[in-house]
Amino acid sequence: xxxxxxxxxxxxxxxxxxxxxxxxxxxxxxxxxxxxxxxxxxxxxxxxxxxxxxxxxxxxxxxxxxxxxxxxxxxxxxxxxxxxxxxxxxxxxxxxxxxxxxxxxxxxxxxxxxxxxxxxxxxxxxxxxxxxxxxxxxxxxxxxxxxxxxxxxxxxxxxxxxxxxxxxxxxxxxxxxxxxxxxxxxxxxxxxxxxxxxxxxxxxxxxxxxxxxxxxxxxxxxxxxxxxxxxxxxxxxxxxxxxxxxxxxxxxxxxxxxxxxxxxxxxxxxxxxxxxxxxxxxxxxxxxxxxxxxxxxxxxxxxxxxxxxxxxxxxxxxxxxxxxxxxxxxxxxxxxxxxxxxxxxxxxxxxxxxxxxxxxxxxxxxxxxxxxxxxxxxxxxxxxxxxxxxxxxxxxxxxxxxxxxxxxxxxxxxxxxxxxxxxxxxxxxxxxxx
Amino acid sequence: xxxxxxxxxxxxxxxxxxxxxxxxxxxxxxxxxxxxxxxxxxxxxxxxxxxxxxxxxxxxxxxxxxxxxxxxxxxxxxxxxxxxxxxxxxxxxxxxxxxxxxxxxxxxxxxxxxxxxxxxxxxxxxxxxxxxxxxxxxxxxxxxxxxxxxxxxxxxxxxxxxxxxxxxxxxxxxxxxxxxxxxxxxxxxxxxxxxxxxxxxxxxxxxxxxxxxxxxxxxxxxxxxxxxxxxxxxxxxxxxxxxxxxxxxxxxxxxxxxxxxxxxxxxxxxxxxxxxxxxxxxxxxxxxxxxxxxxxxxxxxxxxxxxxxxxxxxxxxxxxxxxxxxxxxxxxxxxxxxxxxxxxxxxxxxxxxxxxxxxxxxxxxxxxxxxxxxxxxxxxxxxxxxxxxxxxxxxxxxxxxxxxxxxxxxxxxxxxxxxxxxxxxxxxxxxxxxxxxxxxxxxxxxxxxxxxxxxxxxxxxxxxxxxxxxxxxxxxxxxxxxxxxxxxxxxxxxxxxxxxxxxxxxxxxxxxxxxxxxxxxxxxxxxx
Numbered sequence: 001x002x003x004x005x006x007x008x009x010x011x012x013x014x015x016x017x018x019x020x021x022x023x024x025x026x027x028x029x030x031x032x033x034x035x036x037x038x039x040x041x042x043x044x045x046x047x048x049x050x051x052x053x054x055x056x057x058x059x060x061x062x063x064x065x066x067x068x069x070x071x072x073x074x075x076x077x078x079x080x081x082x083x084x085x086x087x088x089x090x091x092x093x094x095x096x097x098x099x100x101x102x103x104x105x106x107x108x109x110x111x112x113x114x115x116x117x118x119x120x121x122x123x124x125x126x127x128x129x130x131x132x133x134x135x136x137x138x139x140x141x142x143x144x145x146x147x148x149x150x151x152x153x154x155x156x157x158x159x160x161x162x163x164x165x166x167x168x169x170x171x172x173x174x175x176x177x178x179x180x181x182x183x184x185x186x187x188x189x190x191x192x193x194x195x196x197x198x199x200x201x202x203x204x205x206x207x208x209x210x211x212x213x214x215x216x217x218x219x220x221x222x223x224x225x226x227x228x229x230x231x232x233x234x235x236x237x238x239x240x241x242x243x244x245x246x247x248x249x250x251x252x253x254x255x256x257x258x259x260x261x262x263x264x265x266x267x268x269x270x271x272x273x274x275x276x277x278x279x280x281x282x283x284x285x286x287x288x289x290x291x292x293x294x295x296x297x298x299x300x301x302x303x304x305x306x307x308x309x310x311x312x313x314x315x316x317x318x319x320x321x322x323x324x325x326x327x328x329x330x331x332x333x334x335x336x337x338x339x340x341x342x343x344x345x346x347x348x349x350x351x352x353x354x355x356x357x358x359x360x361x362x363x364x365x366x367x368x369x370x371x372x373x374x375x376x377x378x379x380x381x382x383x384x385x386x387x388x389x390x391x392x393x394x395x396x397x398x399x400x401x402x403x404x405x406x407x408x409x410x411x412x413x414x415x416x417x418x419x420x421x422x423x424x425x426x427x428x429x430x431x432x433x434x
Numbered sequence: 435x436x437x438x439x440x441x442x443x444x445x446x447x448x449x450x451x452x453x454x455x456x457x458x459x460x461x462x463x464x465x466x467x468x469x470x471x472x473x474x475x476x477x478x479x480x481x482x483x484x485x486x487x488x489x490x491x492x493x494x495x496x497x498x499x500x501x502x503x504x505x506x507x508x509x510x511x512x513x514x515x516x517x518x519x520x521x522x523x524x525x526x527x528x529x530x531x532x533x534x535x536x537x538x539x540x541x542x543x544x545x546x547x548x549x550x551x552x553x554x555x556x557x558x559x560x561x562x563x564x565x566x567x568x569x570x571x572x573x574x575x576x577x578x579x580x581x582x583x584x585x586x587x588x589x590x591x592x593x594x595x596x597x598x599x600x601x602x603x604x605x606x607x608x609x610x611x612x613x614x615x616x617x618x619x620x621x622x623x624x625x626x627x628x629x630x631x632x633x634x635x636x637x638x639x640x641x642x643x644x645x646x647x648x649x650x651x652x653x654x655x656x657x658x659x660x661x662x663x664x665x666x667x668x669x670x671x672x673x674x675x676x677x678x679x680x681x682x683x684x685x686x687x688x689x690x691x692x693x694x695x696x697x698x699x700x701x702x703x704x705x706x707x708x709x710x711x712x713x714x715x716x717x718x719x720x721x722x723x724x725x726x727x728x729x730x731x732x733x734x735x736x737x738x739x740x741x742x743x744x745x746x747x748x749x750x751x752x753x754x755x756x757x758x759x760x761x762x763x764x765x766x767x768x769x770x771x772x773x774x775x776x777x778x779x780x781x782x783x784x785x786x787x788x789x790x791x792x793x794x795x796x797x798x799x800x801x802x803x804x805x806x807x808x809x810x811x812x813x814x815x816x817x818x819x820x821x822x823x824x825x826x827x828x829x830x831x832x833x834x835x836x837x838x839x840x841x842x843x844x845x846x847x848x849x850x851x852x853x854x855x856x857x858x859x860x861x862x863x864x865x866x867x868x869x870x871x872x873x874x875x876x877x878x879x880x881x882x883x884x885x886x887x888x889x890x891x892x893x894x895x896x897x898x899x900x901x902x903x904x905x906x907x908x909x910x911x912x913x914x915x916x917x918x919x920x921x922x923x924x925x926x927x928x929x930x931x932x933x934x935x936x937x938x939x940x941x942x943x944x945x946x947x948x949x950x951x952x953x954x955x956x957x958x959x960x961x962x
Contacts, residue, residue: 045886334926336927
């Protein structure tokens with residue numbers, strides 16, 4: 001095979017995983033282009049720098065010499081236009097940068113829903129390195145930022161709330177749903193997290209929407225207004241965290257077929273030959289199983305990178321993700337999920353919920369009533385083994401088998417108190433009462 | 435320079451210390467100042483009251499500080515603002531503390547008379563302040579080592595309580611900390627002191643801390659101690675045999691079953707101090723590849739040094755034919771043991787060794803055997819070219835005093851809390867060698883759940899790049915891992931678990947992680 005130049009736009013987990021795997025499989029020339037940061041960093045860990053757990057350098061999973069050693073070229077540049085007819089990129093600097101194969105892995109941007117005042121100074125999302133830098137300017141401490149308002153009750157919203165509270169900044173968190181992350185979590189877990197958020201002295205406002213943001217003469221945010229009550233909250237910082245969407249504005253004129261994201265087939269190919277898309281910015285033409293067509297998750301970005309590397313090295317493969325899994329941490333409470341647990345029970349499904357008396361640990365299982373096949377589990381405050389649940393899901397284990405063998409899947413540190421007995425007793429009891 | 439560039443984006447600390455933290459620090463420092471003032475021969479009378487007061491004030495200060503820091507917070511990881519504080523981010527106070535500790539160790543090891551040690555039994559200064567306490571426990575006047583032992587134990591117990599508060603949500607951490615507090619207070623401090631009460635004119639045991647095992651306790655088999663063991667009859671012989679069995683039998687069995695953590699983070703005094711008083715500095719350990727390389731060369735060189743030194747010292751007195759074991763027989767047994775270990779490793783574990791480890795092992799082995807060969811050929815009269823005494827005193831100075839004390843603890847606030855354990859401790863190296871090649875212990879990575887955040891690597895006191903393994907879905911099997919379990923504790927996604935399991939599948943390098951296409955995983959992972 002002749003040596004090709006593979007250019008990857010974006011040096012996040014998708015692009016970097018792809019580059020590493022291509023290098024393992026071939027001698028092709030690889031360039032990673034990013035304007036965000038010179039070297040790959042863990043986006044999910046941005047919060048820990050603001051909280052003082054780590055320094056910026058700790059966020060980089062590979063030492064700076066890694067890229068040269070593995071002959072992966074790094075280019076700090078911003079792509080303005082993709083010109084697929086000439087197979088080249090036009091960079092903001094004016095430079096034209098040719099490619100043989102192009103992979104778009106440019107990730108997401110924070111959603112803004114057209115709120116009045118949303119472009120004021122001191123209003124931002126939390127996604128990029130630049131967002132973190134702005135956060136340090138607008139909310140460095142409680143003197144500069146006397147109150148912060150966060151709009152959006154999802155994973156980034158709660159992270160931002162935790163971050164600000166470590167600087168003793170009072171936080172109001174506006175959540176559109178009845179409970180925190182209630183569009184994903186069933187009521188029980190969502191309420192558990194509601195309580196935990198309040199335990200951390202966050203002013204949590206449920207079923208509350210943003211009406212508008214107002215700014216002072218210098219264009220800096222000074223207050224927000226709540227839609228439902230008309231209440232005005234003075235604040236020096238507004239975090240907009242109602243989710244993210246593909247960061248693809250620069251592709252609008254490219255001729256590549258777009259919808260909300262860059263449309264791709266199962267081989268992660270776009271409508272234009274030799275151009276591919278992976279990670280947050282890719283949108284599947286046909287959703288896979290229960291998965292949304294755009295998956296803005298660390299793990300799926302990595303898996304797409306692993307898959308596309310095979311295709312680009314002469315072994316075409318479809319993106320076929322295995323069993324769904326995810327994880328997060330809400331202040332002190334860890335969350336893991338394996339398989340599918342829906343916020344609203346699906347037709348023909350039943351569930352089993354156990355919560356510890358301390359109100360900080362729970363598991364929630366959903367299963368098919370007729371076949372009793374286990375469909376998924378949410379776990380809070382108890383760590384579970386990925387491998388075991390992956391196997392149970394693949395083998396279509398029954399809910400009875402899963403509960404009975406739960407101990408095999410425990411991943412808590414040694415000497416931790418275990419709750420399997422308690423869970424099994426409650427499960428047995430539930431069976432009898434049905 | 436790079437340190438500056440390396441700062442967190444800005445790092446704006448809301449408050450350095452709250453009021454209670456300030457007051458409690460002042461209380462503890464008051465206790466310290468009583469000791470310092472006594473060092474300038476200010477007469478505190480009665481001494482027993484003042485020494486107790488000083489120790490109690492320090493303890494109360496630490497206790498109160500811990501409560502003020504963690505008492506009101508919810509249970510969970512407590513690393514907020516670690517990199518904004520001068521003391522824990524190599525700032526001004528870190529250097530002040532580092533200098534103070536270093537100075538303390540230099541005085542302790544080289545100028546004990548400055549703190550009042552007197553050879554004629556009439557101590558002055560700090561040592562004299564501790565006399566009544568020492569007399570109450572062992573019946574003897576205090577020495578600088580008694581002062582040091584008391585303060586060391588106080589630090590482990592006091593900061594142990596701080597650690598317990600900080601990690602109160604984690605039972606592994608709690609049990610482990612109770613364990614190091616217990617072994618320090620009981621085995622390292624009280625029992626040896628009380629044992630010396632048994633000593634009289636016709637019966638005398640060397641100062642013996644059961645959990646301080648050769649080669650950490652590099653002087654255990656020196657002639658004066660061996661003579662004392664032998665002269666103390668069955669008890670003494672028993673202790674001597676225990677000392678030999680500790681390193682040759684007991685240690686390998688426990689390390690096979692539980693990894694070296696059973697010693698390094700549950701029992702050992704150096705580890706105990708690192709885990710308690712040193713906990714605030716664990717993130718300062720260098721986790722770069724180059725530091726790892728330095729570590730491998732340095733720590734194994736110390737092992738070779740201690741083996742050569744001890745062999746030479748033991749040979750020098752056995753060779754006088756006053757003991758049942760002859761010098762020659764001893765040299766032959768040492769050579770056979772080393773040859774057995776070397777051969778076993780090269781035959782069965784070759785694949786698991788990196789190239790530099792192989793070269794190093796072969797190099798060291800050849801050097802030791804040729805030195806022994808030279809001796810037997812009669813070409814040189816001294817084993818290992820140098821006088822045993824020269825080797826002993828050099829080791830005691832360079833490794834025993836400078837490395838483990840001055841650098842090991844003095845530099846806590848600069849290089850992290852495990853510098854000695856990682857770069858210098860020959861015991862840790864021997865246990866680590868075994869942990870890497872012959873143990874059930876590993877840190878399991880939970881499938882594909884890692885998000886590469888880096889908390890594990892940052893807070894690894896041994897400077898292991900834990901994330902490098904976790905993000906590949908690979909278990910962590912490293913000789914230096916002391917099994918403190920902090921990586922698993924700070925992981926926000928429940929990815930890491932310390933466990934003992936069957937040796938099969940312990941090392942599991944993977945290309946494609948769990949969660950992806952099952953066929954792709956099979957294809958790529960098998961093609962490896």
